[in-house]
Amino acid sequence: MLNVDAARLAREGRLRDAIALAKAAAKIEQGGAFRQLKELISGATAAAATTALQGTAGAVAPQLLEILRAIALETWTLRRRSAILDVHLQTVAGRISETLPDAVVLETSSQKTYVPRALAEAANRTKVGDLLAIVTERLNQSQVAFEALPAISVENSSSSRPSPFGRSAPIHHLTAADARKFRRPAAPLKVMIPVTVGK
């Protein structure tokens, strides 16, 4: 991921940032988690290694998942610190919540995205509950590139719980008592401090 970011930065002419990021990627690759990953993959059967590399880590999980989580967190922290966030590059990572004949519905804490099934298949992620990431890169005014990647959760399952944030938040249900409150007209909102909101 970081090497891809570095290549992208180089293409944009941001050579110093690209070199710094490539060095950071090399550092992660020399780190303990990456070494463990290499040992685990090399010790696995060819089929297990293939499924791991394809993102369908069945045979060597959950140890593999733990290592991948550690590497993902390192990478994520570094990307954020390196300020390589790009308004032309958007990543939507979430869980598939629904499958349709031609598409899967990718749900995040803030949105639902319809992903063409062929794109999801390219990442071996087509079942409800699968984790998938879609990277969208605007190449120029008329071209956009999509890349589907298998995703992993960096949280332990115990910490995955409903959140009050985002559009999937389960806050929209009203009881009969709530509905009675909503039927009453709203009072003007209270503004404690006169403020102006600029554009």
Next chain:
Amino acid sequence: MKSSEWQLRSIRRTQKDRKALATFACANATIAWQAEVEDFVQNALFEWRFSPLAESNDPRVLLLFDKATEDLVGAAAHESVVMRTARGESFVATKLEVVAICRDWQGRAFGSGARASDVLMSGAMVDISAWVPPRFQRVVATVHEDNRRSLALCRRHGFTEELDRVDELSSYRRLLSRAG
């Protein structure tokens, strides 16, 4: 109350604003309900605002800056939502998605005495009141039951009614702006 001390504006679809949110720190990482606010602001709020799939919700994100330092002091967001009963009755409302003040400004006021949290919340209320097309003015804020500062902030700003809690978020209170 001097607006010359702060700048309150809509978020812009720029790398600068995106980065400002991505590095926004408002939580003690050991407290889960604080950490999830920070996580949402850092990792989801920008896309929450600019997702083309959410245009019909008319999402708004406001940023509060300290004019002297140009530091981001806080972020607030709201959008139109539809609330429903089990019998299918629906009501349009405004969801106050988040009101977050960065760690350095929590409990602090500007030189004129205006609390940063009150300035930001006032900005959200003004924005909801004045928005065109008119935004439905029953506003729902979801606040963790242990988040005393936010509960007090909501009370000060007229969130005096409360909806029943939902099972999935049993530690959260759903506060409702007052009726007429």
